[in-house]
Amino acid sequence: MNKKIPATRREFLKTLAATALAPSMLPTRGEAKEGEAHEATPWQQPSQPLTPSAAAEALGELVRVRYGQFLTAEQLAEVTRQIERNLRSAERLRHVALTNADEPDVIFRATL
Amino acid sequence: MSDHEIAFLSIRELAGLIRSRRLSPVELTKLYLDRLERLGPKLGAVVTIAHERALEQARRAEREIMRGRYRGLLHGIPYGVKDLLATRGLPTTWGAAPYRHQVFDYDATVVQRLQRAGAILVAKLAMVELAGGMGYNTADASFTGPGRTPWNLEYWSGGSSSGSGAAVAAGLVAFAIGSETSGSILTPAAFCGVSGLRPTYGLVSRYGAMALCWTLDKLGPMCRTADDCGIVLAAISGKDPKDPSSVARKFTYAAPLFPTRRLRVGIVKGALEGAQPEVRKNFEEAVKVLKRYADVESDVALPDLPYGPVIGIIVNAEGASAFRDLIESGRLAELQNPRDRIGGYVGMTVLAVDYLHAQRVRTRIRRALDELLSQYDALIAPTRATVAYPIGVEFERAYPGVGGGPPLIPAGNAAGVPALSVPNGFGQAGLPTAFQLMGRAFSEATLIALANAYQRETEWHRQRPPLSA
Numbered sequence: 001m002n003k004k005i006p007a008t009r010r011e012f013l014k015t016l017a018a019t020a021l022a023p024s025m026l027p028t029r030g031e032a033k034e035g036e037a038h039e040a041t042p043w044q045q046p047s048q049p050l051t052p053s054a055a056a057e058a059l060g061e062l063v064r065v066r067y068g069q070f071l072t073a074e075q076l077a078e079v080t081r082q083i084e085r086n087l088r089s090a091e092r093l094r095h096v097a098l099t100n101a102d103e104p105d106v107i108f109r110a111t112l
Numbered sequence: 113m114s115d116h117e118i119a120f121l122s123i124r125e126l127a128g129l130i131r132s133r134r135l136s137p138v139e140l141t142k143l144y145l146d147r148l149e150r151l152g153p154k155l156g157a158v159v160t161i162a163h164e165r166a167l168e169q170a171r172r173a174e175r176e177i178m179r180g181r182y183r184g185l186l187h188g189i190p191y192g193v194k195d196l197l198a199t200r201g202l203p204t205t206w207g208a209a210p211y212r213h214q215v216f217d218y219d220a221t222v223v224q225r226l227q228r229a230g231a232i233l234v235a236k237l238a239m240v241e242l243a244g245g246m247g248y249n250t251a252d253a254s255f256t257g258p259g260r261t262p263w264n265l266e267y268w269s270g271g272s273s274s275g276s277g278a279a280v281a282a283g284l285v286a287f288a289i290g291s292e293t294s295g296s297i298l299t300p301a302a303f304c305g306v307s308g309l310r311p312t313y314g315l316v317s318r319y320g321a322m323a324l325c326w327t328l329d330k331l332g333p334m335c336r337t338a339d340d341c342g343i344v345l346a347a348i349s350g351k352d353p354k355d356p357s358s359v360a361r362k363f364t365y366a367a368p369l370f371p372t373r374r375l376r377v378g379i380v381k382g383a384l385e386g387a388q389p390e391v392r393k394n395f396e397e398a399v400k401v402l403k404r405y406a407d408v409e410s411d412v413a414l415p416d417l418p419y420g421p422v423i424g425i426i427v428n429a430e431g432a433s434a435f436r437d438l439i440e441s442g443r444l445a446e447l448q449n450p451r452d453r454i455g456g457y458v459g460m461t462v463l464a465v466d467y468l469h470a471q472r473v474r475t476r477i478r479r480a481l482d483e484l485l486s487q488y489d490a491l492i493a494p495t496r497a498t499v500a501y502p503i504g505v506e507f508e509r510a511y512p513g514v515g516g517g518p519p520l521i522p523a524g525n526a527a528g529v530p531a532l533s534v535p536n537g538f539g540q541a542g543l544p545t546a547f548q549l550m551g552r553a554f555s556e557a558t559l560i561a562l563a564n565a566y567q568r569e570t571e572w573h574r575q576r577p578p579l580s581a
Contacts, residue, residue: 059461067457070442075454082247082458086428089421090466096417096473104471105478106327 056084115143119283120576123340124368126286127185130177137177137188140286141170141232144190147284148235151579154265155282156257157275159195160203160236166190169232176230185343185366187230192285194276195236196243196322197331199223206322207272208241209255209446210438220320221355222289222331222348229347237275237288241447243296244272245324245431246455251503253449258503261304262577264541267500270300276334277304282579287335287344291321293328294423294525298548301334301533303500305544307563307573308334309341312553313528314359316345317352325430326357327471328423328525337573338534338563339368345556361554369561370568371405375489377549377562378412383493386516390539395494398536398547398566402492405565412491415480419522422477425462425470432459474526481527482552489558490549493520495533499543524550532559535572544572 052060060080063071071079118126118140129135145163152158173188195205198216205212223233238256240248251258251268259274261267262282269278273290277300280288290297292310301308309332316331323329333344342365349363379399384392399408438444439456447453485491497517501510524531531550539545549559567573 062461063457066460067440067442070445071454071457078451079454079457082454083461086425086458086462086466089418089424090463090469092418092421093425093466093469093473096476098469098472098476102472102475104468105474106471 050081050084052080052084053087055087056080059083116283119143119147120336121286122337123185123189123286123335123343124337126189127187130188131182133177137173137232138167138170140188141166141190141234144234144285147282148279151282151284152235152279154260154579155262155269155275155278156254156259157238157269157278157282157284158235159205159207159238159256159275162199162202162233162235165202166232166234169227173230173232183230186226186347188232189230189286190232190234191226191287191289192235192237192276192279193223193233193289194239194273194291196239196291197223197289198320199233199236202236204236205255206242207239207254207256209448210443212255216320218320221317221352223320225348231347234285235279237273237279239274239276240272241449241452242431242435243291243293243322243324245293245427245435246444246447246449246452247458248449248452249507250449251501253447253452255448259300260503261500261543262579263305263543264500265579266503267541267543268303268503270303270500272296273300273334277301277306277308280304280306280334280336281577283576287333287340289331289344289348290334291329291331292525293325293427295521297332297334298495298521298531298533302495302535302544302546305535305546305572305575305577306334306336307338307341307535308332308533309338309345309556309560310524310531311345311349311556312530314357315349315361315363315554315556317350317355317358319352319354323434325427325434327430328426337567338532338560339567341532342369342556342560363556365557365560368564369557370565371561375406375558375562376487377402377406377408378488378491379408379410380491380493380518380520381411381413382518384517386514387494387497388499388511388514388539390537391494391497391499391545394537394539394545395547399492401566401569402562404569405562406489409488412484412488414518414520414523415477415484417477417480418473419477419519419526422470422473422526423522425466426474428459429462429467432456432462477523477526478528481523481529485529485550485552488551489555490551490562491520492547492549493518495546495548499539499541499545520548520550529553530556530559532563534563534566535575536570537572
């Protein structure tokens with residue numbers, strides 16, 4: 001059963017405003033442990049209780065605004081928890097020191 | 113020789129019989145078609161059986177061979193493909209309900225190349241919906257139901273190349289093609305007790321394959337022996353102008369390769385941590401065999417880099433882009449697994465800067481891993497820390513407290529290097545265990561040679577599941 005959640009511009013902006021504080025609120029170590037990554041689909045993580053950060057809440061709100069008509073409240077809550085996991089994974093990458101010279105592993109070519 | 117015995121012969125053994133005209137490709141094709149019909153449903157391994165196309169190709173192969181025009185080891189050999197490869201006129205469902213009526217009007221490059229080699233396509237094989245890219249966590253994540261390992265039907269055949277693994281293990285095809293973004297060939301190979309090869313990224317064209325993740329997807333063979341993997345890889349590898357990621361390198365393989373010098377092998381540090389006791393014991397026994405061919409060094413540490421998070425962010429972002437239409441249409445709701453129904457929305461929120469950061473870290477991973485792998489012919493570890501997961505149980509709850517170990521699968525996939533999984537015994541519930549050999553980019557020949565030596569000395573790859581018709 002789908003419980004539709006109406007999007008209001010005010011609520012959305014309020015959550016986005018909180019996002020500005022988000023980077024410093026993220027934990028320095030995320031939940032994506034290497035051992036867990038040894039799964040059939042390494043990107044999936046066990047369901048554990050997670051308290052979504054403000055950044056996760058804001059991105060969850062973006063999902064609600066754009067795709068809320070397809071999702072139940074329960075699904076939206078799970079989406080937000082999974083977003084939190086993603087953000088923690090992203091935070092872990094920041095522990096690898098990169099310089100301006102470190103290019104991404106995706107090379108653009110001018111020729112076809 | 114009985115039909116049952118023939119069904120389980122290796123490609124090389126079948127080829128010997130076909131070339132010498134002691135086995136008819138038409139009869140062999142009928143034998144596999146019959147097994148696919150009878151046993152395929154029990155395993156949840158088959159989406160479409162290609163009766164007409166298969167028999168037409170088989171008759172052509174037979175005519176050619178009778179006229180003395182033998183194309184090579186795959187001529188007249190029936191095979192199946194994971195149902196993410198386009199095949200002209202047949203449904204290509206990607207394992208997902210929204211695509212169950214999808215039909216392409218062309219063949220994927222891999223299918224074309226196998227046809228050129230004379231192989232006979234007999235079936236499109238079941239797979240996890242969208243190759244698992246939406247984050248599934250149960251065995252039934254496919255519109256065809258759960259894939260079952262023929263060793264114990266209460267257990268999963270692995271994913272996402274579920275049907276490819278089960279069909280090879282149960283003698284429904286002589287070999288199969290699977291795909292791997294991160295673990296989708298190696299895992300079903302291990303859970304089904306077959307040999308599975310993940311080639312170097314770019315060695316095999318992906319033209320005509322469902323895209324989940326452009327910078328990670330690979331296609332590779334799943335066979336009864338490592339030697340067979342070499343035979344199939346030789347047929348499907350090489351540059352393809354239709355796939356810009358394919359590289360101008362051809363893998364050649366004809367006679368079985370064996371080590372021509374003493375090799376150097378490293379056991380990945382922590383390889384046995386968290387592994388089930390049988391997995392550990394079988395791995396230690398395998399190492400004893402490998403020591404006849406290689407100097408084996410223990411506790412080789414992988415560079416300390418965030419392999420899992422890198423893979424996770426890249427798959428989330430590229431997968432969301434690849435399936436944006438599906439996600440934005442709301443049709444993810446038609447997927448089988450509850451987590452798959454929301455995974456795409458999570459992927460839509462990956463920040464571009466985080467995706468690029470992951471790709472920048474990946475460059476580091478590639479360099480660091482190459483530096484390590486350049487010191488060894490292969491690194492080894494159990495392919496999986498456990499045997500197959502029970503069906504009906506969420507993966508993370510299947511074996512509480514067991515699992516983990518070094519992240520060799522995400523590390524190897526992030527770096528794009530090859531790996532080969534071969535069976536090495538049995539564990540709980542009569543289920544197979546396996547170990548993997550991982551090497552430097554384009555070191556497939558070395559991995560196959562060492563695995564061939566292992567399989568020459570052992571009989572694990574010759575064991576047959578108790579599945580009856």
